[in-house]
Amino acid sequence: MFITEFAVAYRNLEIGNRDAVRIITVNRPDKLNALNRETLNELTLAFSQAAQDDAVRAIVLTGAGEKAFVAGADISEMNGYTPIQAQSFSRTGQRLMSSIERLGKPVIARIQGFALGGGMELAMACHLRIASEKAKFGQPEINLGLIPGFGGTQRLLRLAGRGAALELCLTGGTITAQRAYELGVVTRVVAPEALDDTVNALADQLAAAAPLAAASILDTVLQGGETSIDQGLEFETQAFALAFATDDMKEGTTAFLEKRKAVFKGQ
Numbered sequence: 001m002f003i004t005e006f007a008v009a010y011r012n013l014e015i016g017n018r019d020a021v022r023i024i025t026v027n028r029p030d031k032l033n034a035l036n037r038e039t040l041n042e043l044t045l046a047f048s049q050a051a052q053d054d055a056v057r058a059i060v061l062t063g064a065g066e067k068a069f070v071a072g073a074d075i076s077e078m079n080g081y082t083p084i085q086a087q088s089f090s091r092t093g094q095r096l097m098s099s100i101e102r103l104g105k106p107v108i109a110r111i112q113g114f115a116l117g118g119g120m121e122l123a124m125a126c127h128l129r130i131a132s133e134k135a136k137f138g139q140p141e142i143n144l145g146l147i148p149g150f151g152g153t154q155r156l157l158r159l160a161g162r163g164a165a166l167e168l169c170l171t172g173g174t175i176t177a178q179r180a181y182e183l184g185v186v187t188r189v190v191a192p193e194a195l196d197d198t199v200n201a202l203a204d205q206l207a208a209a210a211p212l213a214a215a216s217i218l219d220t221v222l223q224g225g226e227t228s229i230d231q232g233l234e235f236e237t238q239a240f241a242l243a244f245a246t247d248d249m250k251e252g253t254t255a256f257l258e259k260r261k262a263v264f265k266g267q
Contacts, residue, residue: 002139006103012039013046014064018200020057020207022050025064032071033063035118035150036087038073044096051103054266057207057214058102059228060199061126062110063119069111069135070119075144086149091117092149097125101222106206114176121150124159124185125216130199131177132192137185138174159184175224210248211266 014025023065024046026033035043050056063069073093081089100107100122109115109126116138123137131137139152148169157165160183168175180186190198206214214238224235241265243249247267255262 003152010042010046011043012036015046017056019204020055021200021203022053022056022059024050024059024061025063025166026070027064028174029063029065029067030206031074032068032114033065034071034079034124035093036074037092040089040092040096044092044099047099047107048102051099051105057209057211057266058111058203059105059107060203061100061107061122062112062199064185064212066112068114068119069109070116070122070167071114072117072119072140073150090149095122095153097155102218103126104210104218105216106214108199108206110195110204111177111186112195116140117148117152118150120185121148121155124155125151128202129185129217130188130190130195130202131186132181133177133189134192135180135186135189136174136178137177137180138172139169140172140174142170143172156185168196208264210252210262210264212246212248213243213252216243227238 012026012028014027016023024037024043026039026043028034028039028179046061050156078086078089081138106128107126108121109129111123111129111131113134114136115123115240116136117140118181120139139148139156141148143151153165154168156168164183175183177189181189188198220232220236220239224232227235248264251264
């Protein structure tokens with residue numbers, strides 16, 4: 001895999017490009033990639049830059065090292081927080097998670113190890129989650145006398161249902177990647193040696209897809225899915241109709257009729 005260096009310097013992230021795929025790596029392996037406030041701010045900036053870069057069609061988010069995707073929030077930093085500081089920290093994390101979810105470009109979480117607490121919340125904010133068989137998931141905040149603060153109660157509820165959300169949040173236990181898949185939290189589970197090839201192939205497929213259609217699908221599923229079925233269907237109809245005004249639609253349908261591969265330009 002060829003990765004080019006990204007121009008902006010980060011203390012806690014590594015940023016690179018592989019063709020039209022942006023790779024964002026949380027790089028705090030000595031802390032199991034735990035999320036402190038600085039890392040949250042850097043991730044917010046990195047995703048904003050990816051959103052604004054027309055050359056980027058898909059994003060892969062992962063963590064450095066083999067042990068952890070992101071093992072949680074940085075407890076050493078949180079330990080001294082006042083309630084007001086904790087509120088600000090929670091809102092910073094929630095804004096990041098929402099910005100990822102609403103980015104308008106597909107984001108894949110590559111999960112090779114622990115995705116606990118804030119790490120599980122970060123993974124759930126991504127659109128697709130590919131996990132190694134060695135990955136572990138959990139919301140252990142109750143063991144610290146806390147609750148999830150970066151959207152864990154809400155996204156886990158929506159992905160896995162009330163029973164699973166309550167069990168994971170109330171017990172603070174960890175689950176395997178296979179169990180996470182069964183609950184709908186993980187998109188795919190693969191052998192550790194197949195993780196990179198699987199993620200790269202999926203990212204390449206998404207990067208080659210029609211970007212305006214992809215953005216509409218994300219918007220329709222995520223936003224329309226929070227409304228009534230009738231409102232969601234109307235949302236879909238309007239997005240479907242709008243696609244007919246794009247060059248990508250003309251290119252896609254023409255390529256199909258001409259039996260060739262479509263080349264989408266996002267116009």
